[in-house]
Amino acid sequence: MSCATEDVVAVVRAAAVTVREHRDELVELDRRIGDGDHGENLMRGFTAVTSKLDSHVPDTPGAVLKLVATTLISTVGGASGPLFGTAFLRAGTAVGGLYRLDGAAVAAALEAASAGVIARGRADVGDKTMVDALAPAVEAARAAVGGSVAEVLAAAAEAAERGASSTVPLVARKGRASYLGERSAGHLDPGARSTALLLRCFAGSGRFADSADRG
Amino acid sequence: MTIGLVIVSHSARLAEGVAELAAQMAPDVSVLPAGGTADGTLGTDYVRVRTALARAGDGGVVLLYDLGSARMVAELAVEDHEGSSDCRLVDAPLVEGSVAAAVAAQGGAGLDEVAMAARSASGGPAVGTDPPAESVDLLLHNEIGLHARPAALVARALAGLDAEVTVGLGGRRADARSVFALMGLGARDGDTVRVGATGPDAGEALRRIAELVERGFPE
Numbered sequence: 001m002s003c004a005t006e007d008v009v010a011v012v013r014a015a016a017v018t019v020r021e022h023r024d025e026l027v028e029l030d031r032r033i034g035d036g037d038h039g040e041n042l043m044r045g046f047t048a049v050t051s052k053l054d055s056h057v058p059d060t061p062g063a064v065l066k067l068v069a070t071t072l073i074s075t076v077g078g079a080s081g082p083l084f085g086t087a088f089l090r091a092g093t094a095v096g097g098l099y100r101l102d103g104a105a106v107a108a109a110l111e112a113a114s115a116g117v118i119a120r121g122r123a124d125v126g127d128k129t130m131v132d133a134l135a136p137a138v139e140a141a142r143a144a145v146g147g148s149v150a151e152v153l154a155a156a157a158e159a160a161e162r163g164a165s166s167t168v169p170l171v172a173r174k175g176r177a178s179y180l181g182e183r184s185a186g187h188l189d190p191g192a193r194s195t196a197l198l199l200r201c202f203a204g205s206g207r208f209a210d211s212a213d214r215g
Numbered sequence: 216m217t218i219g220l221v222i223v224s225h226s227a228r229l230a231e232g233v234a235e236l237a238a239q240m241a242p243d244v245s246v247l248p249a250g251g252t253a254d255g256t257l258g259t260d261y262v263r264v265r266t267a268l269a270r271a272g273d274g275g276v277v278l279l280y281d282l283g284s285a286r287m288v289a290e291l292a293v294e295d296h297e298g299s300s301d302c303r304l305v306d307a308p309l310v311e312g313s314v315a316a317a318v319a320a321q322g323g324a325g326l327d328e329v330a331m332a333a334r335s336a337s338g339g340p341a342v343g344t345d346p347p348a349e350s351v352d353l354l355l356h357n358e359i360g361l362h363a364r365p366a367a368l369v370a371r372a373l374a375g376l377d378a379e380v381t382v383g384l385g386g387r388r389a390d391a392r393s394v395f396a397l398m399g400l401g402a403r404d405g406d407t408v409r410v411g412a413t414g415p416d417a418g419e420a421l422r423r424i425a426e427l428v429e430r431g432f433p434e
């Protein structure tokens with residue numbers, strides 16, 4: 001099974017649930033090295049996405065991704081809004097008008113998303129941001145092309161989790177945490193954590209569990 | 216058609232305060248605050264920035280921002296705005312930059328000049344007290360003196376030159392690259408200013424400024 005519009009809608013709804021379940025954790029992480037609103041910001045954004053999808057479901061995966069993007073951009077209120085918004089926007093553009101996504105299309109979408117975040121936020125790997133989760137996820141997804149959607153996403157999620165953990169010892173060079181300088185070391189970056197959570201949710205939602213398509 | 220300003224901030228009150236301060240010196244310029252989120256919390260709001268851009272008039276808009284997401288949200292709003300080619304997003308100190316930009320717009324400066332007035336508004340490092348290596352005294356004979364447009368022309372003339380340049384009047388000295396500081400001298404028609412320069416291009420810097428003054432700051 002490749003991935004059709006209703007699957008993308010289902011994983012986006014699952015993402016909203018994940019964000020709700022991890023709201024407090026993300027708030028706490030952001031309280032340590034930021035302004036303590038990351039969980040709240042994402043909750044606001046994904047709640048708005050869910051209610052948009054309740055009233056209207058676009059007819060291609062790409063259009064769903066773009067709807068997520070514009071909703072996050074106009075509701076989130078913190079850096080993760082324009083950043084995740086740009087990520088979903090570029091992912092939507094990358095998959096174009098396709099009705100079904102295979103593993104390669106998903107990997108290409110992730111790659112475009114990561115490039116968008118880097119262009120918007122101007123962070124490099126090692127700056128202690130979501131880029132530290134996203135960039136290795138792209139590498140892993142690319143290496144898994146040839147596999148199913150489920151395999152590509154599983155590889156990306158695992159790499160993102162490792163990437164998020166790698167932010168703990170880092171000193172932040174971008175975002176609010178950078179104002180803390182050395183004191184930002186020793187803490188997990190909230191945006192890297194939420195990025196890994198979202199990818200794990202996409203991979204583990206069960207929608208693609210029996211995906212058999214190759215390439 | 217004057218240039219409008221949009222102030223993008225995490226705080227509604229901060230954006231309003233900056234707009235108030237800037238408008239005081241530029242009564243005819245529209246300075247629009249876009250601060251805080253719709254539900255009254257701290258944060259940046261894309262929709263508010265879009266609304267402000269749409270209201271800012273069609274003569275061009277200069278946007279200034281405070282921290283982090285404010286730049287990214289402003290950038291997205293500009294990209295999605297119909298007149299995006301007439302928008303300039305400026306990295307400048309929010310308060311000084313907004314005031315400098317408003318004053319420049321009030322004086323009839325063009326879009327890029329207003330943007331430059333904001334950009335060069337940084338208080339910057341204190342101007343040194345060492346006497347400059349070379350200096351000249353210049354008599355101003357243009358109607359408005361070293362006001363916004365002439366000050367912007369002085370700063371622009373120095374682009375690319377390796378020299379520290381100051382303009383002095385009545386015991387005060389200003390960094391010649393800072394439009395804001397130059398305007399702060401209040402030099403008028405009939406005043407004599409002392410222009411000092413230090414560095415490899417000091418001579419060229421003095422020559423360029425002298426020429427501007429002599430020609431009465433032509434367009």
Ligand SMILES: Nc1ncnc2c1ncn2[C@@H]1O[C@H](COP(=O)(O)OP(=O)(O)OP(=O)(O)O)[C@@H](O)[C@H]1O
Binds near residue numbers: 035039080190283285
């Ligand atoms: N320039 C950037 N590039 C990439 N990621 C960034 C950048 N700035 C912040 N982030 C990510 O965003 C996360 C914080 O998101 P959050 O929603 O809390 O926004 P915020 O930092 O509070 O926003 P604001 O800039 O409005 O203060 C950080 O943990 C980091 O991963």
Ligand SMILES: [Mg+2]
Binds near residue numbers: 034
């Ligand atoms: Mg935050």
